[in-house]
Every structure is written in structure tokens, then in C-alpha cells.
Amino acid sequence: MTKKPPVVALVVYSNFSPFHFAVPYLVFSAQTADGPLFDLKIVSSGGRQMAAERALTMQPDGGLELADGADILVVPGWDDLDARPEPELVDAMARAHARGAHVVGLCYGAYALAYAGLLDGRRASTHWMAEKDFGKRFPRIRLDMNALYVDEDKLITSAGTGAGLDCCLYLVREYFGARIANKVARTLVIPPHREGGQAQFIEQPMAASTQDAQLNRLLDHLRANLDQAHSIDELAARTAMSRRTFTRHFSKATGMTVVDWLVNERLQRSRDLLETTALSVDRIAGLAGFQTPTSFRQHFKKRFHVSPRDWRRTFGEKAAARQG
Known part of the structure; x- marks a missing residue:
């Protein structure tokens, strides 16, 4: 009997970023000769159609109840850093983590997991531009500003946009091994694993002049x-x-x-x-x-x-x- 592919619930929300959505969509839509690697479902609160930042709307496969059967739940970015996730999404993330699924916040998507309290006392990553803001809002989270992505207790957070690809490929390796992950990376024409962390991409300010x-x-x-x-x-x-x-x-x-x-x-x-x-x-x-x-x-x-x-x-x- 053929083993069913892991289910991925990809969350869309109001004013979502098409790029951040496209990263997990591309990786988790990967195909092999035996069929799709993952069973990808696009979900939203209430199953509502969602508008992206500009000139794009998304019709999801259904509501967040579809995430209850997911092995991986992904929040791709987060539009408003001041906005808490809707209670329905918070509950969906909490249930997913409680049953042992991977819960993923790509780039600013780490904010959604942080607002839900899932990252308290744990290590996490997000885009380097949000370091001060994130640290101020969530002092109980140990922010790692060099990591391209962090996996702690199946709560996965990543740095900026490109690091989302690294993070998603990491999950492909977790479920299918390095050979398949390398194959997916070659299809996307990206390296299967990057050395170093986001420290190399952070703008290093020149030492300022003084008043003396x-x-x-x-x-x-x-x-x-x-x-x-x-x-x-x-x-x-x-x-x-x-x-x-x-x-x-x-x-x-x-x-x-x-x-x-x-x-x-x-x-x-x-x-x-x-x-x-x-x-x-x-x-x-x-x-x-x-x-x-x-x-x-x-x-x-x-x-x-x-x-x-x-x-x-x-x-x-x-x-x-x-x-x-």
C-alpha cells in the first residue's frame, strides 16, 4: 500500500505577501516520478478568499479545520507586526503543535507563533530588521539573529525571504532525506544548503562621527x-x-x-x-x-x-x- 504524503496546511491571511506565499507553495508542490511529495492545502480563517498586497486574490481550499490533519502548518510572513492572529488561527497552531506537527513561521511569520505564545522560553529567528522590535515585544523568546532558521521542538522560524527557501528545504530533508531535498533544490535552481547565517546579510553600520x-x-x-x-x-x-x-x-x-x-x-x-x-x-x-x-x-x-x-x-x- 502506498504511503500517503505528508499534509501541509499553508495559511493565507489578509494582505499576505505573494512572494512569501510562493516560497512554501513551490517547495511543497514538488513532484517526483511517484507523484507529489506533499499534500498541499491552502487554508484561511473561515475559508475566506484573501487579498494579497496588490492585484492578487487567493481562494483557499477551505478553512483552518483542514489544518487539523496537517503534518506541517506554515504561516508565510506576517503583514502587520502590531496585529495578533485571529483566535481561530492561534487555536489551530496550538492544536497542531500539541499533536506533534511542525508549526512554521517564515520571516515575519515568527510573529504569529510568538503572539500565540508557542515560542515562549524557546529559541527562534526572524528577519534581522525586526530584531529590536521582536525582542521588545517578546522578551521571553531567545532570538537567534544569525540563524537562517531555527527548529526547536518542531516550532520552526526563519530569517528573511531567501531563508524561507532554506527552511522549507530543511523540512523536505526531514521527511524525505537529503537526496530528495537536493533534487528539489536543483529543480528550483538553488543550493540545497547554504553556509553561514544571516549575519552576512545584515547591514553593518559604519562607526559614526562624534561631536568631538x-x-x-x-x-x-x-x-x-x-x-x-x-x-x-x-x-x-x-x-x-x-x-x-x-x-x-x-x-x-x-x-x-x-x-x-x-x-x-x-x-x-x-x-x-x-x-x-x-x-x-x-x-x-x-x-x-x-x-x-x-x-x-x-x-x-x-x-x-x-x-x-x-x-x-x-x-x-x-x-x-x-x-x-
């Missing part, structure tokens, strides 16, 4: 000479301060220690060089001011969770690869 003109001149000097070694005593003398006064003054003005500020600026410089030149990693380490290539790789990996080489492969310009 003298210190700003020093910061400009340091930025122009990142490839050189700088001691605290030398910098204190340059500003005509004692070592203790200078370190206190620098920390108050920039919010960082001198060492942390230099590492931050050197990582920024190295990212720019990796993205826009074909210089070797060892050469970039020197130009950015790291004492050794090993030190550079260690700092880079710690900050961005990928190697400099992987960063270049992801973000480097094609023109840079043809230089030299």
Missing part, C-alpha cells in the same frame, strides 16, 4: 591608515591626553573600545576589498591592517560566520574576478 572635532580628526587619520599598527599610547599622545583619559573619552564618544573600533573598521575595509577587487585574501588582510592572514580569517569568521573566500563568492563583483 579633535576625535573626528583622529578617526579620519585611523581610517586612512588602517594598514598600520596603532598603540593606545601613540593615539593618546596624538590627542594630547593621558592614556586613561583618552580611553575613557574614546569609549564615551564612539561607544566602543579602540580595539573594537579598529576591528570594525578593518572588517568594513576588508569586505569592500573582497567585493570590488581580485586581490588575494592574504593581501587584503594586510591592507585592512590585520597582523596576520590567520587573524583576519578568525575575526571575519567570528563576525560574519562565513570565510572571506565564501563572502567573495557570494558578494564579489564579476568584474573584480577578471582583474589582474
